[in-house]
Amino acid sequence: MGPQHHHHGHGHHRKQEEPRVFLRERRKRKSSGVVWALVILCTVLAIGVIVTGGTVFAVYLLYKPKMPYLLVSDARLESLAYDQSGTIRELRLALTILAENTNSKTDATFSRVNLGVGFRGAEVALLRAADFSVARRSSVPLRYQVYSAGRQLNGEGMESMYGALRAGVVPLDLFGKARTSWKVGIFASLRFWTRINCRFLFFYPGNGTAMPIDCRSRSP
Numbered sequence: 001m002g003p004q005h006h007h008h009g010h011g012h013h014r015k016q017e018e019p020r021v022f023l024r025e026r027r028k029r030k031s032s033g034v035v036w037a038l039v040i041l042c043t044v045l046a047i048g049v050i051v052t053g054g055t056v057f058a059v060y061l062l063y064k065p066k067m068p069y070l071l072v073s074d075a076r077l078e079s080l081a082y083d084q085s086g087t088i089r090e091l092r093l094a095l096t097i098l099a100e101n102t103n104s105k106t107d108a109t110f111s112r113v114n115l116g117v118g119f120r121g122a123e124v125a126l127l128r129a130a131d132f133s134v135a136r137r138s139s140v141p142l143r144y145q146v147y148s149a150g151r152q153l154n155g156e157g158m159e160s161m162y163g164a165l166r167a168g169v170v171p172l173d174l175f176g177k178a179r180t181s182w183k184v185g186i187f188a189s190l191r192f193w194t195r196i197n198c199r200f201l202f203f204y205p206g207n208g209t210a211m212p213i214d215c216r217s218r219s220p
């Protein structure tokens with residue numbers, strides 16, 4: 001009875017151990033499967049990033065996208081009447097702004113054109129334009145005949161205007177922004193704000209022409 005009892009106890013002990021070993025192996029296989037799944041996922045993501053980057057680079061080399069911009073091609077102060085009370089009674093300014101699209105493979109659109117003309121911080125006139133398109137490798141002129149009257153200057157502005165008229169050089173600022181958009185192939189439509197901020201010095205009294213200046217908008 002003793003040996004049989006001993007044999008029976010040993011078999012019972014083995015039956016208890018076997019499920020534990022099996023459970024341990026199953027956990028190990030499950031953990032290994034998760035690791036391999038993560039490795040495969042990371043590999044797929046890495047390949048996707050490489051392919052996307054290569055595609056974007058190829059499109060860039062093909063299209064070589066360039067930012068559309070605004071460029072002032074002509075500016076002339078035609079008349080300026082200013083009285084002792086510090087009021088601009090009349091200001092006439094002829095301004096031509098070119099909307100430039102130097103891209104060779106895609107048209108561009110300009111929208112929300114919002115520009116202003118100012119004198120030493122005082123806003124003299126607002127300039128607007130409806131949405132328009134510019135064909136590839138071309139430009140569209142925006143011709144403004146600016147008229148402003150009744151603009152009251154503050155003390156600092158009055159002193160600046162007196163000094164400018166005595167010197168025969170009147171400074172006027174052009175500032176503002178426009179929204180540009182254009183497509184790069186079939187993959188993306190690019191949209192950027194382009195901002196302009198220039199100061200023109202006009203010979204006035206005189207012929208009203210401006211000193212030469214490269215006034216164009218910039219995109220971030």
